[in-house]
């Protein structure tokens with residue numbers, strides 16, 4: 237009989253006593269679940285069979301914000317430390333629940349062996365807190381207004397046509413390396429910061445709308461608002477034996493000049509803050525007119541897109557690729573188009589990110605796939621080698637049953653799977669690698685006969701790892717390389733190397749954005765397999 241190790245013994249005792257009240261699960265050293273108890277299954281709505289092998293990232297909402305929390309937890313345990321904190325998780329059916337989580341790494345001969353997660357369900361407490369906050373209109377940790385009160389107050393002021401600045405401030409500080417210490421001091425710092433805001437802005441209403449996000453409604457001029465940064469600098473915070481210098485990033489949106497509703501004031505001021513954060517932080521600024529226009533357009537797209545989908549106002553154009561081995565143009569890339577009567581043409585580069593954020597990408601993807609499959613099923617009757625390439629967003633594959641949905645649509649239109657190529661970006665590939673369910677779905681579709689292409693190659697990680705870990709058989713070299721192919725000898729060499737390397741891995745290589753004869757001839761010389769671009773044909777409705 238196998239000898240029971242001390243860790244195993246420790247576990248079995250621990251489990252017995254915890255099982256009743258605590259959600260328990262374990263993962264292997266890569267973050268894939270190997271064990272769960274009944275309590276966990278109940279709250280997370282997973283079945284015992286399906287949850288095994290899922291990654292911890294899949295236990296969180298797929299939003300960037302929540303995935304980052306999962307990253308942080310994983311980085312902490314990988315570094316050999318415990319993670320403790322309150323986190324929001326997502327059940328299998330997409331319901332949010334809140335837990336107090338303790339994640340403990342278990343090492344064996346200095347190698348991470350597994351990670352034990354203990355969680356206490358806090359959902360009811362959180363719901364209660366939120367209810368209280370709604371009623372009391374107050375943020376309990378700082379005594380500032382809650383975001384509900386802020387919304388009410390802003391709307392009142394707008395109705396009364398009082399002029400004011402909506403100032404959004406993000407507290408950013410990076411002082412501790414030590415996670416445990418950070419959590420402990422965090423609240424104290426936030427409270428002291430709230431105190432600084434109150435002392436500086438005196439009679440202006442101040443709200444805390446997120447952990448590190450604050451909003452002030454103030455009649456003061458920009459110069460005054462900006463001098464808050466000097467005030468902070470002169471008033472450092474002392475906690476225990478640390479002197480903490482706080483820095484902020486902030487954005488100002490004015491009523492009525494800039495924006496006229498609460499939602500848009502918040503959107504604009506937040507965008508201004510994020511622009512500051514992207515450029516290194518430490519400033520409070522208004523948006524430029526140009527940026528405001530962008531916000532207006534963004535909000536309008538969000539408003540009009542659901543209608544456009546409902547009224548079937550989106551359409552698809554196709555751009556052929558020339559296969560240099562056969563001389564055939566038998567692969568067409570499908571590209572989405574939207575011409576709105578108010579917004580004019582909305583380019584996919586604008587449309588796709590917005591619809592990913594709002595979740596409408598699923599409807600768009602569904603529309604696109606149906607349209608394309610219908611078209612391909614017809615064309616393939618007379619042209620057996622015909623294929624359509626579709627751009628896919630990682631968000632679509634986050635749905636566990638995405639591959640099943642695609643299969644059902646293929647069946648519905650009697651379209652063979654090998655008529656469809658799916659193009660994914662390197663960012664997609666990077667995330668797919670981490671989420672077993674995505675890789676699995678890709679493999680299922682590949683087994684049916686679909687092919688996968690790695691799009692925009694060279695703009696992201698330019699990693700050849702994906703080409704081995706994911707079922708990819710085509711690589712599309714990004715148009716930025718093609719643009720300087722003839723003029724920059726370095727690029728020529730690079731592209732030549734890329735093509736050779738891809739060929740050694742048995743991959744089919746396509747160049748995109750080929751606009752000139754010179755580029756075309758050069759690519760031919762470099763033995764590329766396929767070309768796409770205005771030189772061959774424009775995308776057009778078929």
Ligand code: C2E
Nearest residue numbers: 571572584585588604627628629749750751769770771775
């Ligand atoms: P992409 O996949 O790299 O698509 C190629 C883009 O390059 C298309 O822009 C196409 O019109 C453009 N193009 C084609 N030939 C040339 C050329 O010779 N020179 C230049 N400069 N450009 C050329 P488009 O249609 O605006 O699409 C932009 C991006 O939006 C696409 O880039 C793709 O990532 C995304 N996209 C488009 N349709 C969809 C869709 O239905 N779903 C998803 N998820 N993404 C889509």
Ligand code: CA
Nearest residue numbers: 569627659691
């Ligand atoms: Ca593409």
Ligand code: CA
Nearest residue numbers: 691692712748
């Ligand atoms: Ca591309």
